[in-house]
Amino acid sequence: MSITQNLATSLSSTSSAFLAPSSFNSRGHVSLPVKSVGICKCIATPEAETGYKTRVTRNPNMGKLQAGYLFPEIARRRSAHLLKYPDAKVISLGIGDTTEPIPEVISDALSKRSQALSTIEGYSGYGAEQGEKPLRSAIASTFYSDLGIEEDDIFVSDGAKCDISRLQIVFGSNVKLAVQDPSYPAYVDSSVIMGQTGLYQKDVEKFANIEYMRCSPENGFFPDLSSISRPDIIFFCSPNNPTGAAATREQLTQLVKYAKDNGSIVIHDSAYAMYISGDNPRSIFEIPGAKEVAIETSSFSKYAGFTGVRLGWTAIPKQLLFSDGFPVARDFNRIVSTCFNGASNISQAGGLACLSPEGLKAMRGVIGFYKENTNIIMETFDSLGFKVYGGKDAPYVWVHFPGQSSWDVFAEILEKTHVVTTPGSGFGPGGEGFVRVSAFGHRENVLEACRRFKQLYN
């Protein structure tokens, strides 16, 4: 990403930062050449121009959101750092964005479909909103072979983040959510937007009416389910972003049992499942009975480098029913048909190539490369005496800085090493005192970042 692009991101995400008082503010110690990059624009108060306001009331749920969404905020800080140190070689091990080129067997398919769109035989317009049949079929057979998930249970999407919001639309405002704490911020933020929560409670750094299930080294990063009050929906990310912890078969069995006993629905985010090294389940549907209580959402982003290409899927078994017996998949199908128009046909052609034998081999190669990065990062922090978690089953290393503020550690690492990480508290109050280091990076950058970490902490 070029500096120019970063500024664009910065410019736009600046506006998010004005949503509510922010608990952090880096502008105090960064001198921004405001005029020359035009950042003023978003800050200008247009009402001063005419004074005209519509009579449409702002959606109160939007007002509940806190500061900016985590990753645009990090992008903003990265840009501010670049303005302060224009010559610094900034290395990003932050937002979890893939860096390695897409294997040619996959990009050839993307390119071929693009070219075919210029021919009468190869042109295709609207596809099925649920995804192209061969891709749905390939996802079912590749990831759910023998698990009883069939082609028509698979909904192809433009990414797991988008499907998380579409699932929230399905459930509406009257459900109660539980999330792992820490976890990927889109679960909580989309819940706030849909009106499922109360206000943000500053003292505990939580929204009212969300169950934050603490996951820490003390409980092996698996929540104490006996201590939570019954949620309707449980977002469960495994391997977890950010802690890198993958639930064991016993833990997932416990989760499915809890859901069944309490009539809850688990949304299992398995976007990192292909990074699992050992025997931990890759899919929640490996657990008997899960089809009656679970949905699984996943993505090609971290497997094939599709973060920019945009392709994912959600599996909703037809056995999953609301309390009145109505299948959840039918409502999701309706949302997909009304609020979405299918993933790009080019991206879908790429997805199909990913699941060919050559594509799978190529994806495993890229994943293996990132896993080597993970080992390098883990060994570095380990050698420096830090307690290090995650890494084994996920491209994220979760480093403990006991007693310190995550944002302070983030800022110090950025200031002194020019390396962008992610502050753990951005994933929930349970992440305080941790920093997430992503293994997505070119090898020389990962090695260089680790050299700088050693200089800083040795």
Place this chain on the structure above:
Amino acid sequence: MSITQNLATSLSSTSSAFLAPSSFNSRGHVSLPVKSVGICKCIATPEAETGYKTRVTRNPNMGKLQAGYLFPEIARRRSAHLLKYPDAKVISLGIGDTTEPIPEVISDALSKRSQALSTIEGYSGYGAEQGEKPLRSAIASTFYSDLGIEEDDIFVSDGAKCDISRLQIVFGSNVKLAVQDPSYPAYVDSSVIMGQTGLYQKDVEKFANIEYMRCSPENGFFPDLSSISRPDIIFFCSPNNPTGAAATREQLTQLVKYAKDNGSIVIHDSAYAMYISGDNPRSIFEIPGAKEVAIETSSFSKYAGFTGVRLGWTAIPKQLLFSDGFPVARDFNRIVSTCFNGASNISQAGGLACLSPEGLKAMRGVIGFYKENTNIIMETFDSLGFKVYGGKDAPYVWVHFPGQSSWDVFAEILEKTHVVTTPGSGFGPGGEGFVRVSAFGHRENVLEACRRFKQLYN
């Protein structure tokens, strides 16, 4: 689209059709070889298998929706027709899907970006959620030159339909909507889903708490604004889908004045603006003062044949404010950052090529081709003595069948000519007695369809 793909669509959209009692049912006179295509799957009642239901209550807004979303329902009927007449040469002038190959200057850019993703220099991951800066800039300068809409007012999307739902999420459940009647069904359906409406009222074929603004030949397809009760949000599609009517400058000026006087926000859907032949405004921002009351959403779908590639945009001026002075664009920016992850980078490269001088010329060529189709269809129905509307500024011909049911006419045309059209009542009660004929088709298909129309109605 192959028969197999149609069956997939049919299979999935079948489930929607069970959402509520349907006022039409074609299965009565179509013999479906159910087992051989596996359509049984969705109809099976899985609860019979174990009897287990979760305790999660179905979102009551989903239960309010009527039958299937229009276009999947048409696809289902088309598939059923193909099963009944496997040898029929079915011609689709129905769902408004583009048919002509994408010009090579554009597909070359799609292909080039695809290939570049396999190189270290050309690889890109997550882009800005708001879209790539050069594309935002090109959209602003191509479509809003001198209109005061700037690069940072443009949000690139995966299509207008998706942005309509994202806009509904921004506004939340407490706003009151007005729509043209007839109009594109996604406005009403997304409003129902967000909880803005009451129940469906069968007697008037409308949802409670939506203002249906009748647009008919009698009022020149522009609503009598003095007769409606104040809405917060007005969806206004011009050129209109399905009537093909484009608002004149005077009419749009009246609309903007109404919005300003009433503090309403207009969402102007201009997805067909490049089809306008004469002097009618291509953008609502041509009207002075519109920036304080309007949003514009648009799409590359019908210009560049991107219905499957997925690319659109929404322009939200920074002058547009909620009643408390908060800019609407900031909340939309937050939604885009939290519920979306940007359009595919490949599609965005294609969009940029569309806006190059060669790309614009190529797009105009394709649009010109479809406009010739429109003329052929208009002349056909005109010669048969029908009252024909639309066509001049849009790729849709709106044919009047006074006193007849739209679905009956649709069914008769399909049964007797094997041509798929769209029943006007699918766009709202004001569309009853009309059928929309789309001009998207290969020339020989349009000519053949017109020959068949002449046989049927001569």
